Amino acid sequence: MRTINTLIIVVVALFLSAFSPPDKFNDGYEVGDKATDFELKNVDGNTVSLSDYKDAKGFLVIFTCNSCPYARAYEDRIIALDKKYKEKGVPVIAINPNNPEVQPKDSFEEMKVRAANKGFTFPYLLDEGQEIFPVYGAQRTPHCFLLEKTDEGNIVKYIGAVDDNYQDADDVEVTYVEDAINAMLDNKEIEIKNTKAIGCSIKV
Amino acid sequence: MKWIIVVTSLCFVVGCKSEKTEDKSFVLSEFSEVQPMNIIEAENFSIPVYDFDGFEKLMNNNKDKTYVVNFWATWCKPCVNELPYFEQLYTEYKKEGVEVILVSLDFPKKVNEILIPFLEEKKLNSNVVLLDDPKQNHWIPKVDKDWSGAIPATVIINENKRSFYEKSFTFIELEDEVKDFIK
Numbered sequence: 001m002r003t004i005n006t007l008i009i010v011v012v013a014l015f016l017s018a019f020s021p022p023d024k025f026n027d028g029y030e031v032g033d034k035a036t037d038f039e040l041k042n043v044d045g046n047t048v049s050l051s052d053y054k055d056a057k058g059f060l061v062i063f064t065c066n067s068c069p070y071a072r073a074y075e076d077r078i079i080a081l082d083k084k085y086k087e088k089g090v091p092v093i094a095i096n097p098n099n100p101e102v103q104p105k106d107s108f109e110e111m112k113v114r115a116a117n118k119g120f121t122f123p124y125l126l127d128e129g130q131e132i133f134p135v136y137g138a139q140r141t142p143h144c145f146l147l148e149k150t151d152e153g154n155i156v157k158y159i160g161a162v163d164d165n166y167q168d169a170d171d172v173e174v175t176y177v178e179d180a181i182n183a184m185l186d187n188k189e190i191e192i193k194n195t196k197a198i199g200c201s202i203k204v
Numbered sequence: 205m206k207w208i209i210v211v212t213s214l215c216f217v218v219g220c221k222s223e224k225t226e227d228k229s230f231v232l233s234e235f236s237e238v239q240p241m242n243i244i245e246a247e248n249f250s251i252p253v254y255d256f257d258g259f260e261k262l263m264n265n266n267k268d269k270t271y272v273v274n275f276w277a278t279w280c281k282p283c284v285n286e287l288p289y290f291e292q293l294y295t296e297y298k299k300e301g302v303e304v305i306l307v308s309l310d311f312p313k314k315v316n317e318i319l320i321p322f323l324e325e326k327k328l329n330s331n332v333v334l335l336d337d338p339k340q341n342h343w344i345p346k347v348d349k350d351w352s353g354a355i356p357a358t359v360i361i362n363e364n365k366r367s368f369y370e371k372s373f374t375f376i377e378l379e380d381e382v383k384d385f386i387k
Binding site: 103167196199 | 309345
């Protein structure tokens with residue numbers, strides 16, 4: 001009986017392994033996963049890594065860009081988030097995931113212009129070679145990943161939208177990202193860990 | 205399931221258009237008990253505006269048709285690039301009972317400034333509706349649980365089959381998918 005059980009388990013395991021999708025590991029992060037660090041070029045000419053921030057408690061990594069109207073609708077709110085939470089140890093790190101050859105408005109030069117015009121208070125990095133956004137699993141702009149810095153690395157705590165109203169900051173009812181950061185800093189359970197929103201597809 | 209009802213009902217309503225009117229007005233509202241939140245009137249057409257609940261309540265069904273529902277916006281370059289394929293699909297497969305519905309996710313505040321001139325210029329034959337519902341986290345999963353929210357995105361649906369695509373189409377790819385539904 002025991003051997004039969006073992007045999008069944010082996011057969012099932014073989015079956016499952018044979019049919020598991022090949023892109024299983026390319027689907028990006030889920031809440032609870034450890035997020036990779038990176039070394040990307042900032043609009044100020046320096047490179048930025050998460051490990052540069054010795055005193056940070058976490059990071060709000062936002063994949064965003066110049067060209068997407070949804071991303072632009074959130075720029076002021078992202079600046080406000082950075083100002084509010086940088087001093088609490090959770091700075092915004094913005095990454096442009098788009099291929100500038102496909103969307104010239106998202107070239108490094110244009111990023112510099114946009115960052116200067118809007119007065120970005122946070123790094124605005126180019127995902128050169130587009131290697132980082134697929135690892136995170138960013139699917140659109142804007143797409144937020146809240147990370148908590150722990151002894152085991154940077155752990156993903158929230159994935160999704162900034163808040164629940166892209167059209168008008170005054171009509172926002174749920175501030176997803178703020179709620180998540182506040183809970184994280186208070187060592188409380190984050191209530192809403194994943195949200196969906198319309199956004200621009202990432203240009204590859 | 206709800207979504208199926210929505211789309212089929214929406215389309216039933218839309219389907220009546222051709223037999224009913226000669227002008228280019230989009231007359232969805234005339235046939236629906238669910239009033240759109242708003243109807244945007246332009247010179248040669250009108251666009252009904254729905255929130256998702258309204259969109260969902262359009263109760264009816266037309267089992268003979270296959271519906272191709274494309275989520276797009278004027279600001280979405282790959283969406284605009286593929287619109288001609290949806291138009292071509294509609295033109296070539298209308299006779300086979302294929303309806304194309306272009307669900308615009310343009311910013312409602314920019315409709316007069318951007319969407320209307322765009323539609324005037326493109327002279328689209330497919331039906332255009334505006335989905336004005338900022339509570340996206342509520343309705344995106346109702347369209348499809350796997351949809352990240354990126355556009356373009358398309359649902360093809362009839363009484364037997366339903367598929368969701370978060371991708372751009374070429375005409376050939378679109379035609380291949382639709383052929384699976386009408387064979």
